[in-house]
Amino acid sequence: MDEILQMRNIHKAFVGVKVLKGVDLTIGRGEVHALLGENGAGKSTLMNILTGVYSMDEGQVIFDGEDISNCSIRESEDKGIAFVHQELSLFNDLKVYENIFFNKELTTKGGSLKKNEMIAKCREVFEKLGVDIDPSVTVEHLTASEKQTLEIAKAIFFEAKLLILDEPTTALSNAEIDHLFQIIENLKAEGKSFIFISHKMPEIFRIADRYTVLRNGEFIKAGNIAETNAQEVTSTMVGATFSNAEIYRTRELGEPILEMRALDGKDFHDVSLSVRRGEVLALTGLQGAGCSELMQCVFGELPSFSGTIAVEGEELTKNTIHLAMKRKIAYLPTNRRERSAMPDLSILENMYISEHTLSGKKPIINRASEIAKYDAQKENLSIKAEHYSDLILSLSGGNQQKVFFARWLNTDAEILLLDNPTQGIDVGAKAEIYKLILKLAESGKTIVINSQEIPEIQRVADRCVVFYSGRIVKTLPHDQITEHTVMMYATNAAEDSEE
Amino acid sequence: MSTTTLKKKNSFSIGQYSYILICLVLFAAYWIINGRMSLKLFTNIFMYHSAIIGVLGLGMGMIIITGDIDLSVGAILSCIASFACVIFNLLVLANVPSGLVITITVLFCIVGGTLLGFVNGAMIGKLKLPAFIVTLATQLIYRSVSKYACNIIDNSVTGGTGSGNVYKLLNGPARDGMYAFGNRDLFGALPYIGLLFLVIAVILIYISTSTKYGKRLYAIGSNAKAAHMAGVNVEWNRTSVFTITGLLCGIGAIMWLGQQSGVDPSTAGVSNEMYAIAAVVLGGIAMSGGKGRMLGIVFGTFSYTLIDKIINAMNVSSLVNDSIKGAILLVAIVIQVLGPQLRKKHGE
């Protein structure tokens, strides 16, 4: 095999905690290589070492025949390695082309920027990738998927030979994923190699050629995707035989607890929905169909709306986050880095902050009881963390997500609005979260979940409401939720075939 | 992604306490340059001379933790002290008993400071205007009002003499009471104003480490959007820190009147916002918000006072004072900021 990258016997410890214990990774030229492992297995850390973000304690990295062990970020970029991070790292206030050329600006001899030339070059690459983004727009106006493609375009631009995509699809809709995969296939044909990190099995089997599994910082197995199956890979990752058994059971539902009548906002129209106590309701639709905005409206984040929201029969005329929380509503947002994480705060502080805004009458923090609550949640959600006073960013992406889940469980909310809750969570933990959702529902909590992963919806939802451009097009009961039907309504293809 | 240090918060490392180290080094330097040290000198530096900047610095620190800044603290102090002086004198002229004069003056300072701080806070928190501009504007306004008032109010009330551009407390038992608070020591050793500063520091350190309110301030400074999504009332909490800082400026005004028995509105508290910021940064608090400890500000203030004292002891021309002060500040902050970075590079 013609190898573009060889990482041998990589070791890394953070303040005494061993995170990588002799990992090997070999990538062939022109292949898409899936790097697999549970949350906290060490995938992102390994990539951070490869690209010079962290230094390693021991080991060797050979890229394109050259020893690049412990190189700097700049050196790894120059050698042709591009890293598209799990948490996107674009500058929101800069324009698209400024982001692409950041630190590599084209200038005249006098030092002034060649703006037009940079913009023209961007257009060229975007065209080649089939991306429809205006290079002179500010990045904050882009959607999550556009930001993602922008990161990839940036990599292509500087002639990367190896692209690392760390969970690139968590914020993308299915159509956008198709588009991304098309781009990957095209680049692969040109001889570019990819390291692809994802927790979504179907994706991996669609796009990857080979795989490597890590577990607890150790190399477990590598092989050809064609010679294995999802079940086998999952068991290798988790260590034991992983059970994917059906866990859904029909339950007795209570009285309506959350009612929306003729709700109208900027991104959703004429939404009438009634959710019953103990129900698990899924909202789904293409990116921008309005599900997420609807949730935010119920949570008081979008103050301008018309129509009524009623909780336990009581109508909300004005809604703010605080009022919603007092009505025992919780909202777990998407985009963890921007909307959930407080990077300077510890894990514990990140967890208790929401509950504290409700219990402000007792102004003093009782550390012992907070720690006890944390320990309970840690157990409950199997959060993999060293110490509660570590900073939140010391956790792997998936474990951060679990802490934010814990943040809301900790508020004792009755109605949980979960916006893409399993983003970045590994298969094993996902199964645990599904179990947890059903357990919560059984104990009388009401759960509304926004997801584009239909298998996920199938496993937990009593009902699935499909949105198309801000309107409800169909409500499907549990046994009618299939990939095919949902997609049909979500793309509005069912319009003429059925009323 | 930047290579942030994610080391355990709980594990002890000298880096976290570098503000104490800097303070000790400066203290040693002062001792050497001055050639002698006594208990009197010690309390003079750490209590008498640190009190006012310390109190302003504590407020500034809370604001900086939330990711904002307040450039009006010196002007609030000067403005409140000026009008407090007028009220004091009016009461004395009306033959009000001295105990009551002092009580009313003190209350005025506290309420007045709180109000001015609230004005800042409402504009920044509620109306979401940028703190830098708002407090720059109110700095100009508060200071010019107190200067102008000094000019138009009769000398018999301002207590000034001659062309009368200053406010002075009128002589009498009430003034003596104020003076005693500003200049006397408890047990003959501990200056009252210094004690007040330390008591306030203890309260604010407690608030910042052990209350829900304190943690919210860090949350806002760390990621305001996420704090908002987590239910934190960002508008109100922002307003509140500016209000508390106003209150602390009011207390600073009382200390000032006690120490000086008067105010010159064109010099009192001038540049104090910068000194307060220096104390905060010397105390290891990041200007970007979300990080740092209130305890650091106490030591940061000490360090700042020491720098001042070192310059005095060196006996150089007053015209180069600020250059030396600036240079020492730069060195101290380089140690504070670059120290941890260097350590990180060479493996922890």
Ligand SMILES: Nc1ncnc2c1ncn2[C@@H]1O[C@H](COP(=O)(O)OP(=O)(O)OP(=O)(O)O)[C@@H](O)[C@H]1O
């Ligand atoms: N900067 C850091 N400081 C301390 N510990 C860290 C740091 N970065 C990662 N870790 C720890 O290293 C382990 C591996 O983390 P890593 O982010 O590589 O996991 P991952 O495989 O990418 O997981 P995920 O799928 O959740 O993204 C985790 O236990 C994490 O807590």
Ligand SMILES: [Mg+2]
């Ligand atoms: Mg990761």
